[in-house]
Amino acid sequence: MGFLDRLFKKKNTAEQAESLQEKSTLAKDIPAYAEWAKKNLNTTGYKVDYDLASMKEMERFFQEQTAEGGVLIPGQCGSILFGLGCLIGETVIKVRGGHWETDDADPQAEINIAVRLPDNSLIWPVQKCMKRLENGSEDNIYDYVFCLCRR
Numbered sequence: 001m002g003f004l005d006r007l008f009k010k011k012n013t014a015e016q017a018e019s020l021q022e023k024s025t026l027a028k029d030i031p032a033y034a035e036w037a038k039k040n041l042n043t044t045g046y047k048v049d050y051d052l053a054s055m056k057e058m059e060r061f062f063q064e065q066t067a068e069g070g071v072l073i074p075g076q077c078g079s080i081l082f083g084l085g086c087l088i089g090e091t092v093i094k095v096r097g098g099h100w101e102t103d104d105a106d107p108q109a110e111i112n113i114a115v116r117l118p119d120n121s122l123i124w125p126v127q128k129c130m131k132r133l134e135n136g137s138e139d140n141i142y143d144y145v146f147c148l149c150r151r
Helices: 003-023 025-043 052-065 078-096 125-139 141-149
Strands: 099-101 114-116
Touching (some): 025 078, 052 078, 052 125, 078 125, 078 141
8 A cells, every 4th residue: 555545544534533523423412411401400409310200300390490480481491401301311211222313414403313212213302392391291201201111
């Protein structure tokens, strides 16, 4: 292999590695945002971890924080909803199994992150949080996760 061949191969390898890093950005953000949400919920009186009982606390958070004076204000809480969705997804993965599917090229990638469950079905935890905010308790978080995890 000549010098230019080796250089080209190295360049392609470096570009591929850089490309993989760029593509994995959202995948890296998910656990960090889940931890951010967990930490903030725990420091504000909601006891959460990556278990089913935590989803009762998450539902309580939605109930209390959508009331007047709460932090969940439609159109102004995207980062919070993303973090909560990440926490829900991480909980489902730990309790039931599965893995994240992301597409960093999607202009709405943060909304469209999905968890592929062991039965090959997909769930969209951030979209679930958005629906919970919009529709109220009819889109109960605990009920949703409970049904997913008992399959």
